[in-house]
Amino acid sequence: MTIYGVALLAICYITGQLFGEGLGKMLGIDANVGGVGFAMLMLILVSDWMAQKGFMKPETESGISFWSQMYIPIIVAMAATQNVAAAVSGGLLAVLAGIIPTVVAFALIPLLSRFFKPKNTEGGYEHGNNH
Amino acid sequence: MNMETIINFLNKNGLVVAFLVTGAVIYLANMLSLHVFKKKVPGAALAIVFGLLMAYIGGITTGGKNGIADIKIFSGFSLMGGAMLRDFAIISTAFGASFLVMRQSGLVGLISLFMGVILTFFVGAGVAFAFGYTDAKSMTTIGAGACTYIVGPVTGAAIGASSELIVLSIAAGVVKATIVAIGTPLVAKSIGLNNPHTAMVFGGMVGTNAGVMAGLAATDPKLVPYGALTATFYTGLGCLLCPSLLYMVIQWFFPIQ
Numbered sequence: 001m002t003i004y005g006v007a008l009l010a011i012c013y014i015t016g017q018l019f020g021e022g023l024g025k026m027l028g029i030d031a032n033v034g035g036v037g038f039a040m041l042m043l044i045l046v047s048d049w050m051a052q053k054g055f056m057k058p059e060t061e062s063g064i065s066f067w068s069q070m071y072i073p074i075i076v077a078m079a080a081t082q083n084v085a086a087a088v089s090g091g092l093l094a095v096l097a098g099i100i101p102t103v104v105a106f107a108l109i110p111l112l113s114r115f116f117k118p119k120n121t122e123g124g125y126e127h128g129n130n131h
Numbered sequence: 132m133n134m135e136t137i138i139n140f141l142n143k144n145g146l147v148v149a150f151l152v153t154g155a156v157i158y159l160a161n162m163l164s165l166h167v168f169k170k171k172v173p174g175a176a177l178a179i180v181f182g183l184l185m186a187y188i189g190g191i192t193t194g195g196k197n198g199i200a201d202i203k204i205f206s207g208f209s210l211m212g213g214a215m216l217r218d219f220a221i222i223s224t225a226f227g228a229s230f231l232v233m234r235q236s237g238l239v240g241l242i243s244l245f246m247g248v249i250l251t252f253f254v255g256a257g258v259a260f261a262f263g264y265t266d267a268k269s270m271t272t273i274g275a276g277a278c279t280y281i282v283g284p285v286t287g288a289a290i291g292a293s294s295e296l297i298v299l300s301i302a303a304g305v306v307k308a309t310i311v312a313i314g315t316p317l318v319a320k321s322i323g324l325n326n327p328h329t330a331m332v333f334g335g336m337v338g339t340n341a342g343v344m345a346g347l348a349a350t351d352p353k354l355v356p357y358g359a360l361t362a363t364f365y366t367g368l369g370c371l372l373c374p375s376l377l378y379m380v381i382q383w384f385f386p387i388q
């Protein structure tokens with residue numbers, strides 16, 4: 001049933017986000033630390049395990065894949081609710097403080113990526129065919 | 132049925148209105164991508180730019196800070212584009228992602244997170260310095276804002292910065308998110324952003340959730356879970372480091388009189 005997939009996603013969301021909240025509290029900061037990341041790892045591990053046990057039916061999968069297909073529309077909606085007007089009105093300082101560090105970070109990405117290239121590049125780069 | 136009845140009805144069903152409007156925006160963006168830009172600019176990238184434009188219009192017409200969602204009839208956008216559905220959808224993209232890659236690139240992901248926060252903070256603080264904000268509090272708040280628009284206000288509040296500074300730091304963070312969303316697909320090729328490994332480095336170095344997610348979605352949706360995995364730690368790490376360790380370092384160079 002589709003709802004099983006949605007519910008699986010929900011339990012990963014709740015567990016991961018709560019863990020992230022707890023980690024934030026533990027570190028004494030007012031922010032969720034890695035909640036989405038923990039939830040993602042949990043979803044990968046649990047869905048792999050379910051697939052191995054034969055619990056992962058196509059309808060269950062569709063309850064998850066629907067949301068991953070809604071991802072871009074949701075991001076478009078998110079973009080439409082950003083405080084863009086504030087960014088524009090922040091003046092040159094805000095614009096440059098936003099842009100210059102970002103450009104520097106972008107420039108370093110290829111260096112870091114190449115320097116730490118995983119040894120096993122072959123098997124590692126495939127997507128989504130582990131089900 | 133008069134106009135008022137229709138408006139009231141649409142106001143009450145905001146989420147459904149948001150679905151319809153977003154669908155129309157994406158359709159328009161895909162048509163433009165196909166026929167005007169000959170697929171050189173991805174439809175998703177155009178749709179995100181349209182979204183940002185709508186946010187700007189919403190912001191200047193209402194004076195609010197939630198973009199288009201501050202216009203009553205579009206209020207459903209705050210639910211559809213809010214943190215809950217956004218995180219729910221982003222988590223779902225991990226389904227089918229490779230755990231192996233995530234583990235292999237875990238270390239560089241961690242390194243890029245620390246480098247991303249620290250580098251961005253100091254370059255941002257340097258920009259503040261160049262604009263005459265030479266005291267530790269201002270430089271720290273603006274440097275934190277350069278990380279993300281959440282790190283900025285959290286840091287500013289923690290070290291007791293003025294509200295004017297906090298607004299500036301939020302603005303810097305929103306500029307960053309916007310630039311990353313628009314710029315990522317444009318520079319993806321030149322920074323080698325076409326594989327999960329680099330996507331994890333990208334998420335750690337850039338870190339602004341909204342920007343990373345939108346930028347990767349516009350570049351290659353397959354890379355989204357990898358970038359999101361590291362980016363999700365960035366704001367937390369920034370909130371941890373900026374008001375404490377990094378503030379201390381800044382104070383060391385620019386002692387408070």
